[in-house]
Amino acid sequence: MLCTLPQRTCALETLLRLPSALRARAFATATAVPTPTPAPSSIPPPWRPSNVLDDWVQREARPISLRQLTFFGRTLTESRLISSANYVRLELPTRIAHRLRNMQTLPYAALTNQHISHVYELYYTAFEQLRKVPEVRSLDDNDRFCVVLQTCLKEHLSVIPRLAMGILEIQDSVSGDECDRFMTTLLRSRISRRVIAEQHLALTETFHSPWHFDGKKSHTPPDEEFVGEIFLKCNAKEIIEECAKAASDLTAKAYGPDVVLPKIVLQGHLETTFPYIPSHLEYIIGELFRNSIQSVVEHGGSSATEPPPIEVLVCEAAQHVIIRISDRGGGIDRSILPYLWSFAKGPRRHQRLQNLGQVPRLAATMQELQLPPSDPDFVKRSSSVDMTGENFADSSSLGKLSSRSPDLRIGIGLPMSRIYAEYWAGSLEMHSLEGYGCDAFLQISRLGNKNEVLSTRATMDAV
């Protein structure tokens, strides 16, 4: 079901064979002549013909569900692996093309912002690399393709903070709402591309591992815990406890050994399990805990008395699992409440911008990222199960974000968590009792049969 034949490549080739005069008449996407001494914050991207993109933009993205990913990966054969490779090979450039078109239609002043422009360049380079990959026909082809994939994944680690900074800087030319829509669309697409890519890389690794027998129907028992990136038996209790510990440790490091941390108390249906991608869940819950612990510590002031505990409830229903995190950290300040879910922060914009610039290794350029080539760019299975701080931090951009010091408030935790939560048709809600505390509700779809939530043409036109 993931098998696909290239549909539009012949049209593309025809286009490229056109005489140059006709090609040149294609609508230019960026200014041809940059000004002699551009201000450092305004860097127009180089000119490129737009018709190359047009073809790919025409294709619709084909959303996928957790269940499909799981079933597909359960029985791995060579032909399935190759189908997967071809699905990824076509899906990625399609999705990137849509985002490139989004960026091209931003106001000029916005796209020429140094951060947005940097991300645009990254995307365009990736697009060019991926669209030129020929059809995968053999395992060797697949291996070459995987190398391309890994490179792309690595290079794009800095996208999130760069985008966040760019959004904060272009507030004068683009409205807050439009920025949020833009950012949400981009991030959703980014998650989706990484999920697809990382899943394929994981499947390739499984296929090549010494204990895999080609074609045999599940050499491992049917309820094997991992299928690629997906952990079939995410246990709410375990993940919550791990995240709680990690967040508490981080806070302790930042506030000193004398700080009294709130206890985290669990109740509810603690045995419940569901299929999910652990790194996503750990990010969301980690962010929620960071916020809660931090607000409790700060709300309590310097009193040495036991701070009120953070209460976590796990509730299981037929189709959902809901996790409620209740703290008594004083609630959310009324002045920032309207901006809670926005990337375009209101009163605290400047502080956030400064902090973003300081997040270690996140704003790194390509040269500074020195991950060894053998180290695959996704969370290793073992590390996501034990989840020690260091392992997690090294291997993914999510990990780096999660391990930042609590001092650095960059203001994107909640909106990002919501995008992750909504990605597999879940939701994230916050209710604040001003002056008292906050309740966060994370709802996860249990059955894994909901498609990814992407911003398609239809949803964007409907806005």
Added chain:
Amino acid sequence: MLSLRAAARNNGSPVSLTRHIRPVTRPIHTKTVTDADIARLAAKPLHPLTLADLCKHGHPPLSEQALFNSANFTLAILPSRLAHRIQSLRALPYIVVANPNVSKIHDNYVHSLSTLLPIAERKIESLKDEVEFTAVMADLVQTHSNTISILARGFLEARKYISKVEVTRFLDEHLRARIGTRLIAEQHIALHFSSKPHQKLSDGHDDDKMDHDSYIGVIDTELKPANIIRNCEQTVGEICELKYGVRPTIDIVGSPETTIAHIPMHLEYILTELLKNSFRAVIEAGTEKEAIEITIAPAPASPEETKETKNKAGQMAHAEVGAISNYDQGSVDYASGSNKPDISASANIRPLREATPGVTVRIRDRGGGITPENYEKLWEYGFTTFNEDEINEKVSGSGGGGGGLDVMSGGPAGGSSLAGLGYGLPLGRAYAEYFGGGIAVQSLHGWGTDVYLSLRGVGKVD
């Protein structure tokens, strides 16, 4: 002390003060309302009401002049509000307004406007005029006290001819406007009776609370939500005891001694409705032994809203053209077409003057939550999951059926006192949102429900 049980009995209308007013002996003059009158009045923009408006005439007991000011202020804004309502009703499909129940409501509004027209042009400058005016106010409140159940019946009967979405949109707007209109009228009546010229007229025996310093008309500046909660717990608990033989209990945590300035009638209505839902849920789920946890959290006093948050709030109000937000307070209506969203929205957003302390009340029950299908319909008017037979089966079955209910529900026929109309939540939210608060419902299907009621009070009153 105003009777609180009446709040539970009266579906949708908080107990009105007219119960305590002696019947008016002089006849009320009316003047025929013409279409021209309605068009003229509806063309005027609506005055968005703030709690401060209601208090600005001064602390009771009001002097004669202050009383006249209150009367004139009320007189200036009521006729156009009524005209807007009439136009709104007339914009509904003919076949819906032809329904006898809906038609009755329409006639009520026309009648009320007819009583106001004779005095609308004059200024009130004598006690005689003021008394006549107050009589008109009393008549207004009395006439419209059963609007909700009658409208509900009307829309139910006409449901084939109008979509749920349209009904919701109309009712959201209409009921919000109604809250304001009644409030203005009842406020003047209360101020009238506690004013200096009329002190000898007041009943005295049951309205002690109104002479208390903390009251300004219908507003209690030292309202303690915890007290209202305990009273509602009693009322609703008694109904449950009668009907099901069990009585859930409440645990109040947080800051129970919190007070805010608000309108007791409104809070009673909201809390009664919310408690009805919670109590019924825990009884049906069998968890009535576990206390329902209610947290009272006072919002800290904050400095005046910054320009940015005001603009953002304005953006939010603009979010969907035509969508009713709490900022509109029923001042926006499509029917009359007399307002454009921009103008009305900007007119509605009042900068908050001094600190406006508010309160958030969180009601946490373990009643099993709301199913996803029902959650979609939560805010629809007329949606209810109340099925009397079903519930009687689940709960021992020894409790009497309808018989016991009628004893408690002194209201008009059809008013089940535990549930049934399907108006409790949307109307409760209308009350909460009226002065900038709100209700949010979070369901944990399989465990329970959390309800967040936020209220804003009036600021410092001179």
